[in-house]
Amino acid sequence: MTYSLTVRDHMMIAHSLAGEAFGPAQRLHGATYVVDATFRAAELGDDGVVVDIGRASEVLRGILSPVSYRNLDDEPEFAGVNTTTERLCGVIAEKLVAAARDGSLGDAPLTGIVVTLRESHIAWASFEVEL
Amino acid sequence: MTYSLTVRDHMMIAHSLAGEAFGPAQRLHGATYVVDATFRAAELGDDGVVVDIGRASEVLRGILSPVSYRNLDDEPEFAGVNTTTERLCGVIAEKLVAAARDGSLGDAPLTGIVVTLRESHIAWASFEVEL
Amino acid sequence: MTYSLTVRDHMMIAHSLAGEAFGPAQRLHGATYVVDATFRAAELGDDGVVVDIGRASEVLRGILSPVSYRNLDDEPEFAGVNTTTERLCGVIAEKLVAAARDGSLGDAPLTGIVVTLRESHIAWASFEVEL
Amino acid sequence: MTYSLTVRDHMMIAHSLAGEAFGPAQRLHGATYVVDATFRAAELGDDGVVVDIGRASEVLRGILSPVSYRNLDDEPEFAGVNTTTERLCGVIAEKLVAAARDGSLGDAPLTGIVVTLRESHIAWASFEVEL
Amino acid sequence: MTYSLTVRDHMMIAHSLAGEAFGPAQRLHGATYVVDATFRAAELGDDGVVVDIGRASEVLRGILSPVSYRNLDDEPEFAGVNTTTERLCGVIAEKLVAAARDGSLGDAPLTGIVVTLRESHIAWASFEVEL
Amino acid sequence: MTYSLTVRDHMMIAHSLAGEAFGPAQRLHGATYVVDATFRAAELGDDGVVVDIGRASEVLRGILSPVSYRNLDDEPEFAGVNTTTERLCGVIAEKLVAAARDGSLGDAPLTGIVVTLRESHIAWASFEVEL
Numbered sequence: 001m002t003y004s005l006t007v008r009d010h011m012m013i014a015h016s017l018a019g020e021a022f023g024p025a026q027r028l029h030g031a032t033y034v035v036d037a038t039f040r041a042a043e044l045g046d047d048g049v050v051v052d053i054g055r056a057s058e059v060l061r062g063i064l065s066p067v068s069y070r071n072l073d074d075e076p077e078f079a080g081v082n083t084t085t086e087r088l089c090g091v092i093a094e095k096l097v098a099a100a101r102d103g104s105l106g107d108a109p110l111t112g113i114v115v116t117l118r119e120s121h122i123a124w125a126s127f128e129v130e131l
Numbered sequence: 132m133t134y135s136l137t138v139r140d141h142m143m144i145a146h147s148l149a150g151e152a153f154g155p156a157q158r159l160h161g162a163t164y165v166v167d168a169t170f171r172a173a174e175l176g177d178d179g180v181v182v183d184i185g186r187a188s189e190v191l192r193g194i195l196s197p198v199s200y201r202n203l204d205d206e207p208e209f210a211g212v213n214t215t216t217e218r219l220c221g222v223i224a225e226k227l228v229a230a231a232r233d234g235s236l237g238d239a240p241l242t243g244i245v246v247t248l249r250e251s252h253i254a255w256a257s258f259e260v261e262l
Numbered sequence: 263m264t265y266s267l268t269v270r271d272h273m274m275i276a277h278s279l280a281g282e283a284f285g286p287a288q289r290l291h292g293a294t295y296v297v298d299a300t301f302r303a304a305e306l307g308d309d310g311v312v313v314d315i316g317r318a319s320e321v322l323r324g325i326l327s328p329v330s331y332r333n334l335d336d337e338p339e340f341a342g343v344n345t346t347t348e349r350l351c352g353v354i355a356e357k358l359v360a361a362a363r364d365g366s367l368g369d370a371p372l373t374g375i376v377v378t379l380r381e382s383h384i385a386w387a388s389f390e391v392e393l
Numbered sequence: 394m395t396y397s398l399t400v401r402d403h404m405m406i407a408h409s410l411a412g413e414a415f416g417p418a419q420r421l422h423g424a425t426y427v428v429d430a431t432f433r434a435a436e437l438g439d440d441g442v443v444v445d446i447g448r449a450s451e452v453l454r455g456i457l458s459p460v461s462y463r464n465l466d467d468e469p470e471f472a473g474v475n476t477t478t479e480r481l482c483g484v485i486a487e488k489l490v491a492a493a494r495d496g497s498l499g500d501a502p503l504t505g506i507v508v509t510l511r512e513s514h515i516a517w518a519s520f521e522v523e524l
Numbered sequence: 525m526t527y528s529l530t531v532r533d534h535m536m537i538a539h540s541l542a543g544e545a546f547g548p549a550q551r552l553h554g555a556t557y558v559v560d561a562t563f564r565a566a567e568l569g570d571d572g573v574v575v576d577i578g579r580a581s582e583v584l585r586g587i588l589s590p591v592s593y594r595n596l597d598d599e600p601e602f603a604g605v606n607t608t609t610e611r612l613c614g615v616i617a618e619k620l621v622a623a624a625r626d627g628s629l630g631d632a633p634l635t636g637i638v639v640t641l642r643e644s645h646i647a648w649a650s651f652e653v654e655l
Numbered sequence: 656m657t658y659s660l661t662v663r664d665h666m667m668i669a670h671s672l673a674g675e676a677f678g679p680a681q682r683l684h685g686a687t688y689v690v691d692a693t694f695r696a697a698e699l700g701d702d703g704v705v706v707d708i709g710r711a712s713e714v715l716r717g718i719l720s721p722v723s724y725r726n727l728d729d730e731p732e733f734a735g736v737n738t739t740t741e742r743l744c745g746v747i748a749e750k751l752v753a754a755a756r757d758g759s760l761g762d763a764p765l766t767g768i769v770v771t772l773r774e775s776h777i778a779w780a781s782f783e784v785e786l
Contacts, residue, residue: 001260003217008253010775014669014685014726019440021499023447024724030669030685034776047150048213053254054154069679071669082441086396106152120665121645121689122401123446129394132522134479139515141382145276145292145333155331161276161292163382178412179475184516185416200286202276237414251272251294252776263784265741270777281571283630285578309674310737315778316678344572348527368676383514384532385577391525403644407538407554407595417593423538423554427645462548464538513534513556543702545761547709606703610658646663647708653656 002111005050006038007057011064015072015083028073031119033088035064037096038114045108052106059104063095089115089127100131133242136181137169138188142195146203146214159204162250164219166195168227169245176239183237190235194226220246220258231262264373267312268300269319273326277334277345290335293381295350297326299358300376307370314368321366325357351377351389362393395504398443399431400450404457408465408476421466424512426481428457430489431507438501445499452497456488482508482520493524526635529574530562531581535588539596539607552597555643557612559588561620562638569632576630583628587619613639613651624655657766660705661693662712666719670727670738683728686774688743690719692751693769700763707761714759718750744770744782755786 014030037060041050067075072083081087093115100110110131118124145161168191172181198206203214212218224246231241241262249255276292299322303312329337334345343349355377362372372393380386407423430453434443460468465476474480486508493503503524511517538554561584565574591599596607605611617639624634634655642648669685692715696705722730727738736742748770755765765786773779 002258003221004257004259005217006255006257008776010777012680012684012686012775014683017440021440021442021445021448025667027724028669028726029667029724030687030726031667032685032687032775044215044217047148047152048215048218049152050217050256052152055152057253069682069684071683071685084437084441086398086437086443087441090396120667120687121663122450122665124399125443126397126399127395128397133520134483135519135521136479137517137519139383141384143287143291143293143382145290156274158331159276159333160274160331161294161333162274163292163294165383175477175479178410178414179477179480180414181479181518183414186414188515200289200291202290202292251274252270252296253272264782265745266781266783267741268779268781279571283571283573283576283579306739306741309672309676310739310742311676312741312780314676317676319777346568346572348529348568348574349572352527384581386530387574388528388530389526390528401645403646405549405553405555405644407552418536420593421538421595422536422593423556423595424536425554425556425644462551462553464552464554513536514532514558515534541702545702545704545707545710608699608703610660610699610705611703614658646712648661649705650659650661651657652659 001042002040003044003050004038004040005053005056006036007053007060008034008036009057009060009064010034011068013067013070013072017084018082033085034118035060035092036116037092039105039110040112040114041108041110043108045106049106050108050110055106059096059099063092085117085119085125086127089117089125093127093129097129097131132173133171134175134181135169135171136184136187137167138184138191139165139167140188140191140195141165142199144198144201144203148215149213164216165249166191166223167247168223170236170241171243171245172239172241174239176237180237181239181241186237190227190230194223216248216250216256217258220248220256224258224260228260228262263304264302265306265312266300266302267315267318268298269315269322270296270298271319271322271326272296273330275329275332275334279346280344295347296380297322297354298378299354301367301372302374302376303370303372305370307368311368312370312372317368321358321361325354347379347381347387348389351379351387355389355391359391359393394435395433396437396443397431397433398446398449399429400446400453401427401429402450402453402457403427404461406460406463406465410477411475426478427511428453428485429509430485432498432503433505433507434501434503436501438499442499443501443503448499452489452492456485478510478512478518479520482510482518486520486522490522490524525566526564527568527574528562528564529577529580530560531577531584532558532560533581533584533588534558535592537591537594537596541608542606557609558642559584559616560640561616563629563634564636564638565632565634567632569630573630574632574634579630583620583623587616609641609643609649610651613641613649617651617653621653621655656697657695658699658705659693659695660708660711661691662708662715663689663691664712664715664719665689666723668722668725668727672739673737688740689773690715690747691771692747694760694765695767695769696763696765698763700761704761705763705765710761714751714754718747740772740774740780741782744772744780748782748784752784752786
């Protein structure tokens, strides 16, 4: 038995991708990532929720804001890293995991987190981690 | 190996949520829940389906109708319960489980049911149960 | 030649509808309205936009907040009025027109406003007005 | 920990379904299937991806093209088979598994594949297989 | 000033298209058409609606049912006609116009009807007519 | 009476926007634009279409390719221009108008073109021109 709660937000960034397989995406370009953050729990917290939607949205916004409207190629955090959609899912998920561990997300014992980044109407990636 | 079949319907209800964390949602307000019911099976039934779409839709409609266009705060079924999106997922899923057990959903041996309620374009919840 | 800019937000309300045609929707129930506000202009303002997206979003939020998480049956503003989806589109559009007229929406000369409220995945209404 | 990458395409086919449960769908009719192919991996390949989006899209296109714009009732591949949405998910997934095994999908060790076919705004099916 | 109300339904059909430009779509194939029917009025009817959603949905269903789950190539109604998405929009719109004229759609004086058929996630057509 | 046909594609670009109103979007960032190109005609061409979907898709692709996966700040075409979503709609629409005028879009006499760019799930812009 698993409950989950998902909130959606987005970020708009520039970046380039290293590797011949990326073809034209090796050039500096950009993306809107529509970001879905999913929180899972085997049972609900005192209020009957996995995570309060308002709180989840704020935590997600706090993670996306520092990288929003930026060129990821210039961000020290991503030095030497290919900021593929998959990897950005992983980075955001790790930060949500940290928020879950420091208690920012409420009293329900979370069992997993999934982050999905939709880069267009025809391609998206996810990262899923158990807690 | 898992096959799944999902049908979508919706319900429109009023309710209020108890708990300071809900902020303005403590007031009487309402929601449209777009409801996705997913049925899982390791193998297909005689007709080559997990559940017939028409049958699945009818069973879901039969579960949503009694609570549709109602104020959940006044429904005996929900007395003393915070009708959060997560909890409503659980309630609907339990009724689908009962339908699966009494044979209303056909001959494929179902292995799981997932119910997702989308409350807006930026928030949704799910409940998943193995059978 | 017409440019337009649309921003999306939502509100969650309770209400009931008077009139036999509404069937079960005569009971107190509720809805999530996903609200799209469209601004039209024949030419762009100095920054190259119809309306700044941030400003448009704030103005729309300012209009939706006072009615969000409320029972519209109890709101003096809607006394004696059937708060159908169509009528709510009209009410929100009028407030956007007022914002356009008092200069809250920037320097592009707006020629029209459209408000769309999506009440489910299978029904929505709009109100369109020329300025 | 699981990464995933999904690409979307579609196919338009005619077919009929055998079995009384299908009601009017026993007649020759048709469907647009919007096809989502998901690839899963526990770790990313050298380029930082599960599968290159371009490559994944080409492989999926190569699988959908031979059955697109066809009457499945006349295709030898489906002789004696009810081409339900579930079964078509399985058929497409098997071909993606073959592509994964022959190395067409790159260097990340794939752990699973999911294929989802959306046949309308209110019904879809999936097939998920571990590798 | 224009109010509008839209309801969504769908139909699944087989057909073929005559003309070299259609390439593989000259073969017998099929489509799911997600159908949006929009009704326009300059003012609302007595109940505060353009058209009652339930009534609009029933009228649309009544128009789609006779052609649903059929091979349009065999339907006398479409003999000698290329059943392109555009043309099907026109055919459905004409039937909605007839329903508007015979009073099936209520007391608001309708000023226009729009029918949109979405044939995939990347292509759709519309037909719009003033009344 | 107006028929229309829409095809969808997308482009991913980097750019920055000049003007204090843009706040953080003054920095180099990027966007995925999901692009909808709509063609309008009062009557259908010989094949029963406004524009052949395949042809419309190719023409749109031919317009989006040269700017896809690029930093618009470095493109001579956009020197001194704020590449807002609205303005990019206008630029793409003008190129579609040119294609319509040189006969690339078939034999139906087009009466209008609309281009919509969706930059996120909560904001989009359009440009509409009569022919």
